[in-house]
Amino acid sequence: MPLPSVVAAVATAGVVFALVCVVLLAASARARAGVTRRAHRLLAAGVAIGALTTAGGIVAGVAVRDHVVHGQPDRTALGGLLALGVALSGGLLLAGLLLLPGSARSRSRTLRYLLDALVIAAAVWFVGWVAVSKPARVLGEHTPLWCVPLLVPAAIAALALGVGAITAMRAPAPRGPIVWVGAGVTLAAVAGMGLAGGVCQGMAALVDASAVALPAALGVVAFAARRTDRPAAPPGPDGDEGFEDEELSRRGSAYAFLPMAAMAASALIHLVRGGTFDMVGIVVGSLEGFALVGRQFLALRDVKGYAERLRDREAYFRELAHTDPLTGLANRRGLLTALEEERAAGAEAVLLALDLDGFKNVNDMRGHDVGDAVLVEVGQRLRMNLRPGDVAARLGGDEFAVLMWARPAEAKRAAARLLGALGGPYEQETGTVFLSVSIGLAGCATVPDVTTLLRNADIALRWAKSHGKNRVELYDIEYDVKLRRRTELEHELRGAIDRDELHLQYQPVVILPDVRPVGAEALLRWQHPTLGKVGPDEFIPLAEECGMINRLGAWVLHQACHQLSRWLAEGHDVWVSVNVSPRELHATGYVDQVKDALRAHRVPPQRLVLEVTEHAVSTDVEELIRRLRDLRETGVRIALDDFGAGYSSLGQLRRLPVDILKIDHSLVVKEMVKVVVAIGHQFGLEVIAEGIGEQPQMAMVVDAGCKLGQGYLSGWPVPAEHFEARLESVSSPARVVPVPGQKSDRDQNAGPTSRRAQNMRAVDSAREMRQA
Structure with a gap:
């Protein structure tokens, strides 16, 4: 069998294989959802159009070989039809590639991918144009004619090469399936360019080679796309923009220097050898410049947005570090910061320490969810009953604090109002909750530091709770003295038994x-x-x-x-x-x-x-x-x-x-x-x-x-x-009183009896007490 017939048979089998791949991709699309389904459908459509274009290329190649088509205009017309198919197929394949998992996941990211790919594509196209144009003419007599049908497949092939390269570089690991899909799309675009160019130039061998390579490339796309089921990397804390920020911070921009260097070197060689630039070269060079400018603009905008988000995050985390997450009030750190700033400013302030009386019973009886809801409402009531500038804080559990810029007398009146505001009923889904609050006040005018102020307010609070609760107490130095003694007594009491400091005294019952x-x-x-x-x-x-x-x-x-x-x-x-x-x-x-x-x-x-x-x-x-x-x-x-x-x-x-x-x-x-x-x-x-x-x-x-x-x-x-001596000294009574609550074994009406009861045998109770 002649070689052209063998090639035609192989190309026809390739077309059938490509159509089978279309069926596989369509079935794969039905098994998927969302963006992945759309990607497989686009790839299936691109493979189908590519297969049909290959079939048309086979017929056009036979017509050129058998001299059915004569003259350049006829070949240009056939090449134009094939170029249209190649353009549609390549565009669909590129769109499907950009929608696959692990590739571009948003419109902004797709735009960046396309601009980066355009930089590479323009450089490749420009270098190729310099290579085949005068005076280089590296293809010699086989230099193609620069007709419109050839320009379109060439542009698609260059863009496919750029998109495939950028996708391979940017895709998260493992990036094997994405790389194979990109390589298949690029090979399909190059084979399509060869198919259209071969028909335009009347090169039957090029048509045959392209007709065999194009179905193979489409098969690579189909089988590699079925393996891209891995879900995309999770977005950053700010969505896709957060992921872009992370990507921007870790990737370089060296990919743009190599295409620019290649364009500059080829243009310099072209000018040195006496070449000139026509409209095509100027347009491609301008396109490269605009792509770089646009990409740089987007990069600067990314950096600016990244810096703004960093500032927002820093402010958010700073606020979070000084805020109680449950009530939205300041936490202990926020209160300390406000106290330090106020001490530095020298203004007169009063610190109120608040504690909810009986809150533990709410958690135990109603559950922690109800307890949290009560705490949230306590925070709301504090905000509603404080003046602008006062700082309310939750120190932990059911402990709160309020920093007031006021004199102690004025702060005490405000604390009395807080007793009523916080002591009201709390309506919850499980029923009404009733609580009271104890408040301790301490002024910062006479304290040396913030730690002492907090301690004084806490001492006043403890004094309020130990003297009836639901009250306001202003710190007094006497409280400190009593607290020190109480603390010392508690410490010493723990060892009083071992140090033999305790003893019993007996008060007579007569x-x-x-x-x-x-x-x-x-x-x-x-x-x-x-x-x-x-x-x-x-x-x-x-x-x-x-x-x-x-x-x-x-x-x-x-x-x-x-x-x-x-x-x-x-x-x-x-x-x-x-x-x-x-x-x-x-x-x-x-x-x-x-x-x-x-x-x-x-x-x-x-x-x-x-x-x-x-x-x-x-x-x-x-x-x-x-x-x-x-x-x-x-x-x-x-x-x-x-x-x-x-x-x-x-x-x-x-x-x-x-x-x-x-x-x-x-x-x-x-x-x-x-x-x-x-x-x-x-x-x-x-x-x-x-x-x-x-x-x-x-x-x-x-x-x-x-x-x-x-x-x-x-x-x-x-x-x-001493009590025993009194027992010994008592004279003999006329009667003996029984033990309270029981009858005596003696007759109370009997005559004088001995003071002593019947003698009981001696007991070594000290030894037995030690054993016990």
């Missing part, structure tokens, strides 16, 4: 009216080597706040049981009561702790009385009743201390499992003791009147029928040995 001791209340005392005597009203609340009350209570319980076991072993008919805090009582292991103490010191349970204050009744009545019942099952007696202080009611008194009722001294003063004694006896309780300090009170208590009393008139709290 039978009335002869004031004979029958029991004692164990009272904790602290003697510090440098601080001196520290009152229980000072360190007991502190122990409750800092979590040491359980440890102190356990120590008191063991010490009291140890002393009680010694008195019982010596034959004294006496009982001891121990105060129990609400925190101890609600501890899960307190009942076992009492059992262990009784067992370790071999104390009969009925000889130990546990005193519970009315404050414990106010916390959780049901839980309190369960714990008291568990304690009574051990055999110990329960006393309700300070009855009448305002917490318990008669209904609760009926439900509470108690054995002894201790009347608060305020009821004794008010001459209400007779009513309370009658109520206690009605409920079957033993009654002890507290706070008896004068003879008229003693007479009032005796007249009310109260058999037991306690107070300074009958005995001060004394060390154990």
